[in-house]
Amino acid sequence: xxxxxxxxxxxxxxxxxxxxxxxxxxxxxxxxxxxxxxxxxxxxxxxxxxxxxxxxxxxxxxxxxxxxxxxxxxxxxxxxxxxxxxxxxxxxxxxxxxxxxxxxxxxxxxxxxxxxxxxxxxxxxxxxxxxxxxxxxxxxxxxxxxxxxxxxxxxxxxxxxxxxxxxxxxxxxxxxxxxxxxxxxxxxxxxxxxxxxxxxxxxxxxxxxxxxxxxxxxxxxxxxxxxxxxxxxxxxxxxxxxxxxxxxxxxxxxxxxxxxxxxxxxxxxxxxxxxxxxxxxxxxxxxxxxxxxxxxxxxxxxxxxxxxxxxxxxxxxxxxxxxxxxxxxxxxxxxxxxxxxxxxxxxxxxxxxxxxxxxxxxxxxxxxxxxxxxxxxxxxxxxxxxxxxxxxxxxxxxxxxxxxxx
Numbered sequence: 349x350x351x352x353x354x355x356x357x358x359x360x361x362x363x364x365x366x367x368x369x370x371x372x373x374x375x376x377x378x379x380x381x382x383x384x385x386x387x388x389x390x391x392x393x394x395x396x397x398x399x400x401x402x403x404x405x406x407x408x409x410x411x412x413x414x415x416x417x418x419x420x421x422x423x424x425x426x427x428x429x430x431x432x433x434x435x436x437x438x439x440x441x442x443x444x445x446x447x448x449x450x451x452x453x454x455x456x457x458x459x460x461x462x463x464x465x466x467x468x469x470x471x472x473x474x475x476x477x478x479x480x481x482x483x484x485x486x487x488x489x490x491x492x493x494x495x496x497x498x499x500x501x502x503x504x505x506x507x508x509x510x511x512x513x514x515x516x517x518x519x520x521x522x523x524x525x526x527x528x529x530x531x532x533x534x535x536x537x538x539x540x541x542x543x544x545x546x547x548x549x550x551x552x553x554x555x556x557x558x559x560x561x562x563x564x565x566x567x568x569x570x571x572x573x574x575x576x577x578x579x580x581x582x583x584x585x586x587x588x589x590x591x592x593x594x595x596x597x598x599x600x601x602x603x604x605x606x607x608x609x610x611x612x613x614x615x616x617x618x619x620x621x622x623x624x625x626x627x628x629x630x631x632x633x634x635x636x637x638x639x640x641x642x643x644x645x646x647x648x649x650x651x652x653x654x655x656x657x658x659x660x661x662x663x664x665x666x667x668x669x670x671x672x673x674x675x676x677x678x679x680x681x682x683x684x685x686x687x688x689x690x691x692x693x694x695x696x697x698x699x700x701x702x703x704x705x706x707x708x709x710x711x712x713x714x715x716x717x718x719x720x721x722x723x724x725x726x727x728x729x730x731x732x733x734x735x736x737x738x739x740x741x742x743x744x745x746x747x748x749x750x751x752x753x754x
Contacts, residue, residue, distance in 0.1 A: 349488040354500050367495045368514050370475045374446035376404040380459055385541025387452035388420050390504045393534035395429055397512060397525045406441055408432045410460045415650035416599050423530045435464045442468040447475040450490050452504035454482040457714040460676045479507050485698040485716030502555050505538030509558055532566045536592050544657055545596045547690045548720055563592045610651055617662045621746040624662030628671035629731050660689040665749055681713055681725045688720040695749050697722045703744040707737045
């Protein structure tokens with residue numbers, strides 16, 4: 349597959365216009381992408397609008413959305429959009445898909461059930477649109493054909509927002525997508541998710557434009573019921589999103605037990621020179637006397653995002669977190685997640701891929717991300733051997749960290 353490259357100018361306009369024409373002429377859609385706030389927000393926002401246009405929509409989400417993304421699942425079910433979770437369910441719709449839309453996913457290894465999508469759906473050569481903002485490392489086109497909507501953006505939902513604008517501007521007689529609360533919520537959640545709640549912004553003009561537009565729309569179209577009406581508690585101000593700040597608060601919410609665990613985990617962050625390091629391997633579970641399963645636990649899922657933000661701040665430069673889990677193909681692996689501190693920009697973290705490939709060789713499974721946040725996967729190995737190899741990674745990161753870039 350070809351490495352992804354940003355598209356702009358006339359090529360971008362031609363691609364987006366072609367994508368819009370094919371979307372308008374297609375009747376049934378399959379959405380797929382890596383599962384995080386930005387990818388799910390992207391799939392949800394566009395699928396809700398297509399559903400409103402009486403088009404049939406399916407979304408691949410292998411496991412129920414957990415923890416702080418549970419409201420997405422409720423929106424999907426409320427709008428009767430069908431979720432596909434298994435190979436068998438993909439097989440049942442293989443003859444009905446006009447277009448496949450991939451969102452916010454760097455490569456095929458991160459697409460849930462990609463081999464099944466390829467065998468059952470892509471083999472029939474439906475229209476394909478790939479929408480993404482990941483470049484460098486092992487990012488690559490997901491198909492040899494199809495329309496590529498690759499652009500530099502703070503979040504994939506910014507690109508989805510542009511698609512919705514063009515869809516509506518070309519057909520203004522249709523419903524306005526930006527008058528739909530759930531579409532707005534999906535777009536806002538994606539942007540907040542990929543900018544660490546607005547703290548890490550790569551393209552400030554785009555961020556300001558979208559958050560101003562979406563935030564104002566959300567406030568304008570949110571209706572509150574009288575507090576005396578206790579029959580509709582879901583419409584009260586403490587249980588309904590009325591502005592982006594409330595969305596962010598929900599994404600960051602933790603229980604008292606989670607807050608205690610978060611404090612305990614942060615106390616275990618080690619300083620490796622300029623690198624903050626947290627191991628969440630099985631030995632850590634034993635020391636904390638906890639019995640959660642790292643990949644299937646709401647507890648773990650909710651806290652990971654907060655840890656990814658807090659660990660780099662231990663040193664103010666770079667943070668590394670490792671834990672065992674399963675990749676998109678449901679294979680056992682170890683995740684190595686690396687993120688810059690909010691006020692540090694002295695290293696492009698994608699350069700760590702070469703060192704990780706060197707250290708783990710045939711154990712390397714893939715990875716990538718952005719200049720400020722990357723995630724790599726390796727096959728599981730002995731914990732002591734893994735930790736020993738990571739010392740070389742810390743040496744590498746310390747050696748290339750530009751202290752003047754802070």
